[in-house]
Amino acid sequence: MILQSILEELMSGIEYARFTLPECCAQAAEHFPSPYREGLSSVNTEMECNRGVAFGQVFLYCMGKALQQTALAEEDRAAFLSCFEKESPADSRLQLFTLRKGVETLSGIQKQLEEDRQEKSRVAVGLGALSGMFLIVLLL
Amino acid sequence: MEASILQLFPAALRPFWSGISIREERLSEIRLRVGRPILLVENGRELMVDRSGILTLHKERARCVTQEEIQALVQHICHYSVYAFEDEIRQGFITVPGGHRVGLAGQAVLNPDGEIKTIKQISFLNIRISHEVPGAADTVLPYIYEKGVPGNLLILSPPGCGKTTLLRDLIRQVSNGNPYGAGMSVGVVDERCELAGAFLGVPQNDLGMRTDVLDACPKALGMMLLLRSMSPQVIAVDELGGSDDFRALLSAAACGCRILATAHADAPDSFFRRSGAMQLWQERLFRHILLLGKEDGKPVVKRVYGEEEIYAADNWSDYDWDRMSGNGSVLATKAMRTDTGSHDFTEHSGRIDEWN
Numbered sequence: 001m002i003l004q005s006i007l008e009e010l011m012s013g014i015e016y017a018r019f020t021l022p023e024c025c026a027q028a029a030e031h032f033p034s035p036y037r038e039g040l041s042s043v044n045t046e047m048e049c050n051r052g053v054a055f056g057q058v059f060l061y062c063m064g065k066a067l068q069q070t071a072l073a074e075e076d077r078a079a080f081l082s083c084f085e086k087e088s089p090a091d092s093r094l095q096l097f098t099l100r101k102g103v104e105t106l107s108g109i110q111k112q113l114e115e116d117r118q119e120k121s122r123v124a125v126g127l128g129a130l131s132g133m134f135l136i137v138l139l140l
Numbered sequence: 141m142e143a144s145i146l147q148l149f150p151a152a153l154r155p156f157w158s159g160i161s162i163r164e165e166r167l168s169e170i171r172l173r174v175g176r177p178i179l180l181v182e183n184g185r186e187l188m189v190d191r192s193g194i195l196t197l198h199k200e201r202a203r204c205v206t207q208e209e210i211q212a213l214v215q216h217i218c219h220y221s222v223y224a225f226e227d228e229i230r231q232g233f234i235t236v237p238g239g240h241r242v243g244l245a246g247q248a249v250l251n252p253d254g255e256i257k258t259i260k261q262i263s264f265l266n267i268r269i270s271h272e273v274p275g276a277a278d279t280v281l282p283y284i285y286e287k288g289v290p291g292n293l294l295i296l297s298p299p300g301c302g303k304t305t306l307l308r309d310l311i312r313q314v315s316n317g318n319p320y321g322a323g324m325s326v327g328v329v330d331e332r333c334e335l336a337g338a339f340l341g342v343p344q345n346d347l348g349m350r351t352d353v354l355d356a357c358p359k360a361l362g363m364m365l366l367l368r369s370m371s372p373q374v375i376a377v378d379e380l381g382g383s384d385d386f387r388a389l390l391s392a393a394a395c396g397c398r399i400l401a402t403a404h405a406d407a408p409d410s411f412f413r414r415s416g417a418m419q420l421w422q423e424r425l426f427r428h429i430l431l432l433g434k435e436d437g438k439p440v441v442k443r444v445y446g447e448e449e450i451y452a453a454d455n456w457s458d459y460d461w462d463r464m465s466g467n468g469s470v471l472a473t474k475a476m477r478t479d480t481g482s483h484d485f486t487e488h489s490g491r492i493d494e495w496n
Binding site (some may be wrong): 014018019020021022023047050051052053054055056087088089090091092094095 | 150224260
């Protein structure tokens, strides 16, 4: 959920003020708890140092490091980081589309996880009931 | 400190450009064209670069630029957020940290109404290296100040003769105050982002302590906005273009603002021949006109035209006045006379040289 919020925050920076991606990260950093805050703000700091490294690489490194400190699933992390793998398009609508797609992918993963969890809990409940019945039969 | 032009290049290209960036002070342009040799313009002279980054005059040894390098450079200049520079790309240039300007050309994409929507397949870059020259206007100030305030001034020259550099220093000195007058509030409409060299809203050049900058705004619109919002005592604009600009100048002058402006022209008469510019002449807007040129590849003030000379009727006797004030089409048959009354700046004050 928090990864989707980060992407939405970045999108609002692009839509509202035409911020560059590093600027969007700096703005978004203020609205998220640690370690996301540190990760996002370090993206901007690194880009300001202007070592000539592409934004995608910096984002992958800084946010990858920050996400390692969380309990997020590997699938979530990969989906989030993949939004910045490609070069920035010349059109803001395309950039927003890329991020929106990222949000949708993350939502899809989350939905899938919830369905899996529900399925698992149904199976667990079923198994529990069965074993309970089995135990009763044994005792009788 | 790392040379600022080196910061324009992505990491992969920096080793090659590090040797060239040492010459930044002498460079005025870097021209990159896909499949063509890298060209450096240094003191008006063109140089090429070989594969190891050493300057050469031999075309055969010169290193050519690839499409990938241009793409990487554009991405880097745009902070990997090309969408954020849509407007700048549409206008054909991006101002970068240090106040340098990167001109772009490629394939224009047009809107249905015929306006440029964007430029795709960017294959040509012209990095114009900005040089702030504090004191460039020192020798000009005594000519333009009268009773402690600057008179309306127009600076004319062909491209690349230092108009913007001179105007930038004039703005700074008028704003901060100088031996000829106290500091005044200056409003700058920096349509091409060259004067302040603002990058992401932050001016990269010093325009003085009493200067307000309206960045990337059309001049005519910007002058009116500044008049309403910042009440400047002096309005400065670079590269006057169309009749809208001229009308806005007249409005600003009518409000009591002093004007500092520049335009591309090789003589005052060729400026006043432009559509709508004759009104400026009829209203006697400018007190002085500076004509800049180049000598030995260095910018110099070639002439200072005083009011008497600019508005001497016999200088214009051969013009077709009706057509001049009408649709702007002009039957000019005689160049403005230049042999009377004007100051030969080179004789009076010495050259304003070493700008580059």
